[in-house]
Amino acid sequence: MMMKLTVEAEQLLEEPATSKAVPEKNGADVFIETLKKHQVEVVFGYPGGAVLPIYDALHKNPIKHILARHEQGAIHAAEGYARVSGKVGVVIATSGPGATNVVTGIADAMMDSIPLVVFTGQVATTVIGTDAFQEADIIGITQPITKHNYQVKDVADFPRIMNEAFHIASTGRPGPVVVDIPKNIATGIFTPREGETEAVNLPGYQPTTTPNFLQIQKAAQAISTAKQPLILAGAGVLFANASEQLKELAEKYQIPITNTLLGLGSIEGTHPLFLGMAGMHGTYTANMAIQTCDLLINIGARFDDRLTGNLNYFAPNAKVIHIDIDPAEIGKNVPTEIPIVADAKEALEALLHQNAPNGNTAAWLESLKVNQEQYPLHYDASGDRGLLPQQVLELVQEYTNGEAVVTTDVGQHQMWTAQYYKFRKPHNWVTSGGLGTMGFGFPAAIGAQIAKPDAKVVSIVGDAGFQMTLQELSLLQEMRIPVKVIILNNQALGMVRQWQETFHGERYSHSLIPVQPDFIKLAAAYDIKGYRIETYEEAKVQLKEALESDEPVLIDCRVVQKESVLPMVVPGTALHEMIGVKPE
Amino acid sequence: MKRIITVTVINQSGVLNRVTGLLMKRQFNIESITVGHTEQPQISKMTFVVNVEDEQKLEQLLKQLQKQVDVLKVNDITEKSIVVRELALVKVVSPPSVRAEINSLVEPFRASTIDTGKNVVTFQVTGNPEKIDAFIELVKPYGIKELTRTGVTAFVRETQKAANTPYLSILQ
Numbered sequence: 001m002m003m004k005l006t007v008e009a010e011q012l013l014e015e016p017a018t019s020k021a022v023p024e025k026n027g028a029d030v031f032i033e034t035l036k037k038h039q040v041e042v043v044f045g046y047p048g049g050a051v052l053p054i055y056d057a058l059h060k061n062p063i064k065h066i067l068a069r070h071e072q073g074a075i076h077a078a079e080g081y082a083r084v085s086g087k088v089g090v091v092i093a094t095s096g097p098g099a100t101n102v103v104t105g106i107a108d109a110m111m112d113s114i115p116l117v118v119f120t121g122q123v124a125t126t127v128i129g130t131d132a133f134q135e136a137d138i139i140g141i142t143q144p145i146t147k148h149n150y151q152v153k154d155v156a157d158f159p160r161i162m163n164e165a166f167h168i169a170s171t172g173r174p175g176p177v178v179v180d181i182p183k184n185i186a187t188g189i190f191t192p193r194e195g196e197t198e199a200v201n202l203p204g205y206q207p208t209t210t211p212n213f214l215q216i217q218k219a220a221q222a223i224s225t226a227k228q229p230l231i232l233a234g235a236g237v238l239f240a241n242a243s244e245q246l247k248e249l250a251e252k253y254q255i256p257i258t259n260t261l262l263g264l265g266s267i268e269g270t271h272p273l274f275l276g277m278a279g280m281h282g283t284y285t286a287n288m289a290i291q292t293c294d295l296l297i298n299i300g301a302r303f304d305d306r307l308t309g310n311l312n313y314f315a316p317n318a319k320v321i322h323i324d325i326d327p328a329e330i331g332k333n334v335p336t337e338i339p340i341v342a343d344a345k346e347a348l349e350a351l352l353h354q355n356a357p358n359g360n361t362a363a364w365l366e367s368l369k370v371n372q373e374q375y376p377l378h379y380d381a382s383g384d385r386g387l388l389p390q391q392v393l394e395l396v397q398e399y400t401n402g403e404a405v406v407t408t409d410v411g412q413h414q415m416w417t418a419q420y421y422k423f424r425k426p427h428n429w430v431t432s433g434g435l436g437t438m439g440f441g442f443p444a445a446i447g448a449q450i451a452k453p454d455a456k457v458v459s460i461v462g463d464a465g466f467q468m469t470l471q472e473l474s475l476l477q478e479m480r481i482p483v484k485v486i487i488l489n490n491q492a493l494g495m496v497r498q499w500q501e502t503f504h505g506e507r508y509s510h511s512l513i514p515v516q517p518d519f520i521k522l523a524a525a526y527d528i529k530g531y532r533i534e535t536y537e538e539a540k541v542q543l544k545e546a547l548e549s550d551e552p553v554l555i556d557c558r559v560v561q562k563e564s565v566l567p568m569v570v571p572g573t574a575l576h577e578m579i580g581v582k583p584e
Numbered sequence: 585m586k587r588i589i590t591v592t593v594i595n596q597s598g599v600l601n602r603v604t605g606l607l608m609k610r611q612f613n614i615e616s617i618t619v620g621h622t623e624q625p626q627i628s629k630m631t632f633v634v635n636v637e638d639e640q641k642l643e644q645l646l647k648q649l650q651k652q653v654d655v656l657k658v659n660d661i662t663e664k665s666i667v668v669r670e671l672a673l674v675k676v677v678s679p680p681s682v683r684a685e686i687n688s689l690v691e692p693f694r695a696s697t698i699d700t701g702k703n704v705v706t707f708q709v710t711g712n713p714e715k716i717d718a719f720i721e722l723v724k725p726y727g728i729k730e731l732t733r734t735g736v737t738a739f740v741r742e743t744q745k746a747a748n749t750p751y752l753s754i755l756q
Contacts, residue, residue, distance in 0.1 A: 139598065140601070143598075143601065143602055143605050144605055144606075144609045147653075148653045168653060202653060203594075203656055204593075204594060204652070204653050204654055204655050204656045205653045326651070327647050327650075327651075328644065328647035328648050328650075328651050331640065331643060331644070332644055335640075
């Protein structure tokens with residue numbers, strides 16, 4: 001006999017089994033969805049307790065995750081990825097120690113304007129502030145070294161905050177944004193707020209990208225009347241993808257170009273109008289051009305002290321045009337006659353559009369050519385001094401035809417690379433400029449290779465810096481990433497040693513490292529092929545072989561310890577007071 | 585040179601920290617700071633008095649503040665016609681024998697008595713910082729037991745004077 005059902009029970013039975021048309025989503029699902037919406041293909045990270053829900057959501061998902069062996073490796077890899085791909089680098093770290101381990105990378109990205117969104121786990125909102133297990137105040141810690149940062153306090157805010165984070169990181173002057181995700185936000189059920197749209201609404205953040213017309217007119221006028229104009233091109237040119245326009249402007253008006261360290265690659269290193277890098281270890285010609293030019297056109301550079309030398313004597317005769325997307329950079333260090341707040345590409349296009357008459361710079365170019373011929377970069381390869389780092393770099397340049405992606409740390413090897421590697425294309429140069437981070441170059445190379453799988457990626461590192469992040473050899477092994485690690489091994493903190501020699505009476509206080517690991521055996525431990533190179537003759541043969549390989553390779557170049565980076569602008573002196581310009 | 589700067593911000597937790605942190609990072613010394621809601625609850629306004637070396641440093645300060653995502657507007661109102669107010673609470677030693685004397689002294693300042701004990705009186709005084717300085721000087725001889733000041737809050741007047749006539753004598 002059938003039971004008599006109440007009306008309510010009948011209705012319940014009639015309801016389809018999937019009465020909830022929209023399945024419940026938690027914070028971690030929203031996280032994945034939003035990453036996809038921003039076309040994030042790869043994230044760099046390291047799991048831990050506070051981000052377990054996020055990792056659980058990643059598990060079911062096609063977004064590629066690169067498991068570095070230390071969070072610092074993850075974030076430098078993301079920086080390398082961002083730098084060569086032009087996309088936002090995404091990092092995930094857990095709370096507490098995971099988050100503090102990415103701090104160096106965040107500061108590095110801030111100084112070099114690299115677009116990153118860093119997600120850090122956090123303890124649950126219910127215990128924030130109680131010194132809970134693996135709790136650290138990452139918002140407080142990262143506030144001075146981020147473009148902006150957020151802590152998600154309500155799951156409903158999560159998509160909006162993520163959208164804003166990607167927007168802020170990638171627009172205007174790029175930079176790192178931290179999003180701190182308490183564990184209960186990742187597990188909390190997401191209910192969208194009523195009436196909330198996808199559009200980013202940030203009234204306090206409106207970067208100016210279009211230049212002021214009157215200032216462009218003034219700049220065009222100044223360019224066509226200058227007798228000795230000079231372009232200083234920084235990383236802003238690269239961020240704006242304005243290399244073509246830069247070249248066009250330089251060629252049209254016959255203006256020589258110099259680069260900042262981070263601006264290298266914005267013009268081909270072999271271009272006849274290119275004078276080499278300027279600054280502390282720049283070329284004599286570039287620095288003298290700055291000191292004698294009558295018009296200095298700064299495009300996307302921030303007049304760092306390593307570039308300007310003593311500011312009191314910097315570019316004494318020059319009228320300054322400064323194009324920068326960040327208004328706070330204009331006039332910060334160097335007084336500017338013609339400020340142009342704009343995206344470098346838009347500004348250059350507007351300038352070209354002006355079609356101002358051509359000035360006559362022939363005599364100026366001629367005098368620079370004389371300098372280039374008389375004072376080229378030089379090193380002493382006489383006698384039997386052993387393998388010189390400059391020789392290694394010239395060979396790398398030759399064997400890769402200037403087309404490799406090159407990454408470095410900070411220090412002597414970095415400066416030699418900047419001096420001797422002639423980049424043919426933009427976005428191939430990845431280095432820690434502003435913060436000067438040892439240990440940056442190797443993981444950055446991994447990120448760069450992931451961004452450009454077909455490119456030849458060479459990581460030039462010092463023996464000391466390499467030992468700060470060499471655990472990422474594990475990634476080369478695991479993923480067979482064909483990065484070529486070239487160690488310029490001088491058994492020292494090279495630049496520290498050089499400064500101690502020059503400024504501290506040759507007292508080498510803790511800068512020499514006579515006992516090094518056997519890097520070849522180390523590579524072997526990771527199943528990576530290793531070469532040890534001790535002479536120039538060996539270098540010519542083995543470096544070629546190593547660079548031609550399709551596999552990851554580690555090359556330990558035993559270079560002369562007592563070799564200094566020259567020429568040099570000693571801190572506190574002016575650019576025209578360079579030392580070591582001519583061979584002694 | 586002393587400057588009065590107002591910063592309109594989105595009212596979210598951490599904004600004050602962000603702004604003061606920025607000033608600390610860039611080595612600007614804050615003399616006083618006040619914060620509170622505006623007529624719109626989601627928007628707050630900060631008033632700073634800062635000491636900057638020169639015009640260039642000032643420009644840098646304004647630009648760096650403007651760069652913050654939560655900052656809507658930055659204004660250096662030093663040279664404008666403005667209204668400036670500060671509040672101070674002063675606890676003065678005031679035995680019955682001199683109480684009448686003190687009361688008569690503070691009366692022109694329109695200070696009000698907000699607490700009284702056997703031997704002390706607490707005054708509240710509001711006005712521009714100069715007036716408060718003067719008030720404090722006046723009651724100092726009697727003995728100040730406790731003193732607290734809020735720092736200035738300010739905005740521009742509806743009617744502006746002609747340019748280049750600095751209004752605030754304390755800022756000279």
